[in-house]
Amino acid sequence: DETKRNYIYEQEMFKRNNWRDMHQEFREETKINGYVERILAESEPGVKPGWMSLGMFWTVSLLVFSPCYRQLMVSKCGNIDFALIKQIQSRN
Numbered sequence: 485d486e487t488k489r490n491y492i493y494e495q496e497m498f499k500r501n502n503w504r505d506m507h508q509e510f511r512e513e514t515k516i517n518g519y520v521e522r523i524l525a526e527s528e529p530g531v532k533p534g535w536m537s538l539g540m541f542w543t544v545s546l547l548v549f550s551p552c553y554r555q556l557m558v559s560k561c562g563n564i565d566f567a568l569i570k571q572i573q574s575r576n
Contacts, residue, residue, distance in 0.1 A: 524561065533560075 499510055526532055534540065535556070544553040 495510075495512075499508070502508060541553065544550060
């Protein structure tokens with residue numbers, strides 16, 4: 485795609501034009517404000533089993549059954565993976 489090729493070209497040109505530096509290190513990082521890598525969410529707001537209540541969590545934790553509770557959570561919760569793709573275009 486044209487935008488990606490242009491972006492890579494501009495990156496390479498920047499690196500080539502700064503070749504006189506004694507030490508050159510290039511790193512790229514993208515941050516999205518508010519992005520959380522993992523989250524536990526309800527599929528229907530307000531609808532959850534009783535064992536998922538905060539009171540039950542604390543009771544289980546105080547009784548030192550946290551590993552069992554965690555295993556139950558893992559077995560009952562699903563995973564959804566998604567990809568966020570943003571296309572940009574730069575112009576000279």
